[in-house]
Amino acid sequence: MADVAHRAGVSVSTVSRTLRGLSTVSDTTRARVEAAARELSFAITRSASSLVTGRTGRVAVLMPNLASWFLSSALSGMAPALREAGLDLLVYSVTDVHERADFFDRLPARRNADALLVVSFALTPAERARLDDLGMPLIFVSQHAPGRPSVYVDDEDAALRGTRHLINLGHRRIAFLQTFDETGFAWSSKNRLAGHLRALDDAGLEHDPSLVMSVPDWKGGGMATAVGRLMSLQDPPTALFAETDDFAFRLLAALRAANVPVPAQVSVMGFDDHVMAEVLGLTTLAQPAVELGRTAVRLTRSVIENSDGAQERHIVLPTELVPRGSTGPPPAAGS
Amino acid sequence: MADVAHRAGVSVSTVSRTLRGLSTVSDTTRARVEAAARELSFAITRSASSLVTGRTGRVAVLMPNLASWFLSSALSGMAPALREAGLDLLVYSVTDVHERADFFDRLPARRNADALLVVSFALTPAERARLDDLGMPLIFVSQHAPGRPSVYVDDEDAALRGTRHLINLGHRRIAFLQTFDETGFAWSSKNRLAGHLRALDDAGLEHDPSLVMSVPDWKGGGMATAVGRLMSLQDPPTALFAETDDFAFRLLAALRAANVPVPAQVSVMGFDDHVMAEVLGLTTLAQPAVELGRTAVRLTRSVIENSDGAQERHIVLPTELVPRGSTGPPPAAGS
């Protein structure tokens, strides 16, 4: 910064004021400083500012992985919003137990970011407590967290509408397929199932437990097994509701492999509106992943800028049923 | 830190030494300091250390988006490798021209990270020059950059093997479909086409320009038009080589919509080995995206730790042909 000051013929203080956009700098000086800064490719050393201001200009994001459609979409929504606010994006992808222990032990986000966004991350009570006394703003994304601001969708309501759509098409035997819950923390899965069951109940349909299935190894051979089991039931389902689109894609592949025509024999419904859902013609419940990210940043900014970190504020974004080719009336409908 | 020093009855310097694990601290002192630090739940302020050491403990990544399969996979490879090295991950997703101008104007990565990884980002000469005088280590990922370390795959060779596979199956009329090049910087696209053409040439097949097609609006209606055009040629192709898997997925959808059986009438080959390629049974050229990320981090560490930033080192990772159901012999093959 001293270099810039020297080149522009002013003091470091003026350079600082100019680069921070304070109004108490004359236009001519400002122009000179900006020119000098550009010529020297000068960029603020955040460490130094942080030391004085106590703010880092960085926002940390904690997520269970980086490659899933939902998470990468959410990140895509955050990035431009953060950039616009002049905030940098620090990503902590914590996948396995070892990384997890390490993260909560070292708490690298501490004092290293102005806020921490927790995205789709099922915290144990101990972890939650640890984050709570981090003394930094916490924002929860795609999950409801009591006592902290959060942004999410109403999974239960969305699933309810999904199942209702299938019922309205004439389906009476509707299976619900979910990923095998290794962690015990698949809250959205639970909520979606609850919505599904409620829709059945609302329609006066009985709940057949054999139509709710957890599928282990669903990315491998587990899906074929599940399809075989369902299709060989005494009274097989005419519609399958998959917990996520990704799951539904494998389901479609397994059905194709088993020569089960979709939707002629069974309808398939997903959840997410993954990019590929459109390509594959999958009926699904669209979840605004990008918008969730964007909104989370808005919330974060308001928390940081007003330092009302303790304020509890919950935003629920809408989901939307997107009917496509994978759902239709059941084989014997209308007869 | 002063508090800890006071409580432990030592100087700040000793506290610093203790917490950094330097060996020149006696065991008794170390124990006292550690106890004091724990009691006060002291965490060091990285900004302050950075200011002195000049190292930030952060690595910045510049990529054109966050949601594509390739980029999110590459990130997935980087994250654990960085964490293992105790480095934080700073992500700059620069998509539109406005963000782009802003990024290269403000150069936010400068002095705020120990290295910058440029992933699949087509730089203009001016931008490249700008990064070059950033004075920080630069590592290029999924692209070759003269004068800087880089990690990438040999697109040309991979495409050559892909086309050769089709030729070996008996195909003689092979079309190559690429995304419409808005930017003029689709280097991998160019290299893949070159490999394709070389394979044709090697096999003594003539290159029919009408079989190389850029598809505008390939995510919308453009694909159907392209398929229509190809399939109504005097001598239509029996195999289609799509520049990327994502592209191939849309192509498969368009073919299905046009009732063109795959691979009975036309074979389809992709490039990437996107997760969905397996689900959809797409033959493709696997590109080790996660491994590229991991390797990039290894390279980065070596550059940072040995401060041999100027050293040029190029690593080429292997691609692999993954035959699946979308390719087979041409309709009239063997006759």
Add this chain to the structure above:
DNA sequence: GTCTTGGCTGTCACCGATGACAGCGCTTGC
């Protein structure tokens, strides 16, 4: 007994910004 050595610890300048405060030149009011 003196000198050297090595282990351990303290002192203090410094990293690069920020912000409080002072100062400068000029206009305005009286």
Add this chain to the structure above:
DNA sequence: GCAAGCGCTGTCATCGGTGACAGCCAAGAC
């Protein structure tokens, strides 16, 4: 003509660590 006010800019202490250097003390060499 002088004081007050305003707009703009410079000076300097400061943030929380690090690292160079000096100092102290006990052990061992001569």
